[in-house]
Amino acid sequence: MRLIFLLALLFLAPPVHACTGMEECALGDRAYHVREPDGWDGTTPLPVMLHFHGWGRQGETIMGHARIAGATVPRGVLLVAPDGLGRSWDFRQPGSRDTPFAEAVLADVGARYPLDGRVIVSGYSWGALMAARFTCETQVPIAALLLVSGAFPRGMACDGQPGRVSQVYGTTDTVLDFPYGPDGDETEAVALWRRQLDCGPPSRTFEWEAVSWLTHTRHQWDCAAGLVTMDVHPASHLIPRGWFARILDEVLAPA
Known part of the structure; x- marks a missing residue:
């Protein structure tokens, strides 16, 4: 029933726009923020990117983040950013209190805005770990999971199966150390998701x-x-300029 309720809100809710930009959207004793896309007509259903x-x-x-x-x-994407308690997230153990909170955020957004059903989940640093935790625990269908400078180990218990996972990580990251695998494998950060999505050997490797x-x-x-996909670069703990733009163009491209 919870899944049916969430899906109904994502697809069927009437538009009641509110609290955009820097204005806080109150939700119980917590809050989130929303930014509408440029040129939106106020009625066309939108994909949503939930960012931790x-x-x-x-x-x-x-x-106001230039790279997010x-x-x-x-790109016509409704940006939604919840506030973490204590400016952090409860991602370390299963049963995170922030998973139902983030689901409630999506439900509230769905009651205020017309959504087209595409949910993109993203996060940076500890937010990337929360984005992964949320994707593993939620019943909301996730079209794409976008992770920046933060990754769970391959052995984490996970039921999630997003349609796409894209990770970016810097090899000189010393905040959340770059996760090399056996024999120096630089794709260890997505080992969990290769298991979840039943992947074989890499199909392509190239530079951009x-x-x-x-x-x-x-x-x-x-x-x-x-x-x-996993993008590896030689810089440190940062959101690379142009990375979200490129990945969103790929995710939103017509099938």
Whole structure:
């Protein structure tokens, strides 16, 4: 019944827009933030990107973030950023209190905005760990999971199976150390998701860059249950310029 209720809100709710930009959306004793895409007509159903902020931040930071909001706003994506209690997230153990909170956020957004059913979940640093925890625990169908500079180990218990997982990580990260696997495997960060989506060997490996000073090596798997990509770069604990924009273009491209 919980899944039916959530799906109904994502697809059927009438538009009652409210609390956008830096204005806080109260939800019980907690809150979240919303930013609408540029040029939206107020009625066309929208995909939503639920973003979990990094440690020490809050959702309002995301509303003005050039590399996050700067990617969603021109692409017709409704950006939603919950506030973590104590500016952090409960991601370490199963049964996170933040999973039902984030589901309630999506339900409240669905009661205020017309949504088209596509839910993208993303996070940076500790927010990436919460995004993974949420995806493993929720009953909401996840179209894509986008993870920046944070990854759970392959042995984590997980029931989630998003349609796509994309990870980006810097090899010189010393905040959340880059997770090398056996024999120096640089794709260990997505081992959990390769298992969840039933992936075989990489189908493609290539290089790309959004800015001239940072080259990414893309590892890609075409899996039985979806797609997994991992972008590796030589910088540290950051959100690479242009990464969200590129991945959203790929996720939103017509099938």
